Amino acid sequence: MRLPFHQIDAFTRTAFTGNPAAVMPLDAWLDDATLQAIAAEHNIAETAFIVPRSDGVADYDLRWFTPTLEVELCGHATLASGHFVLGADPAKDRVTFATNVSGILEVVRDRSGYTVSLPALPCTPAPLDPVVDAALGATAEVLLRHPKGYLIAVFADAATVRALAPDLRAVARLPEMTVIATAPGDDTDIVSRVFVPAGGIDEDPVTGSAHAALTPYWAGRLGRDGFGACQASARGGHVACRLAGDRVVLGGGCVTVIEGTVLL
Secondary structure, three states, rough: OOOEEEEEEEEOOOOOOEEEEEEEEEEOOOOOOHHHHHHHHHHEEEEEEEEEEEOOOOOOEEEEEOOEEEEEOOOOHHHHHHHHHHOOEEEEEOOEOOOOOOEEEEEEOOOOOOEEEEEOOOEEEEEHHHHHHHHHHOOEEEEEEEOOEEEEOOOOOOHHHHHOOOOOOHHOOOOOOOOEEEEEEEOOOEEEEEEEEEHHHEOOOOOOOHHHHHHHHHHHHOOOEEEEEEEEEEEEEEEEEEOOOOOOEEEEEEEEEEEEEEEO
């Protein structure tokens, strides 16, 4: 069996930056063990599998896998999947994906590249925790938590976030799988870094789902629904963020960097 794949850098306009996702179009679902093995073989943050639908509910079904597990929500691989579909058909300006947990997600072509609409993940303020500070290697000013496994640590300035050298084993032992460090930005409105060692990703380059959690907090703190964000990983990337009711709309570019075939 020969299965094509497309490796796409998301939330960037420059190859080899942003967050890479492998997008694999399938005619029908393979078994879960094979999907996970393919994602492990790609060994990048996410592999997105899409299967066409014909019932009118959505254009495609969509699932996402890290090298070690399936996740409930992934923004950058959804954006990359939209880039793959819309790039193949210039007459289309939007595509919808049905997901197992996160509902219908839509990618729309726009002047800056694409936008993706995700469910907002508003986090609840939590007591400061020296265990979190020790894991991240700096003292947070604010902590917020979401029951779906997101922890936000807010720091005083961008320099602190950029300089973090976390103890990844300690981060992996925290109750939340996705650990987000953030602060007011230096060259953008906000800056962040995202660590997911418990999910097989020590530091994620640019994380859509993390911005679904960051956007409600920063929209309230900044006093406006829209703002720009930089994720300060080694690869780096920029995300346009907008709070729209119970949705978060994230914008950015995509670049296809690899096209190939998986042989099964």
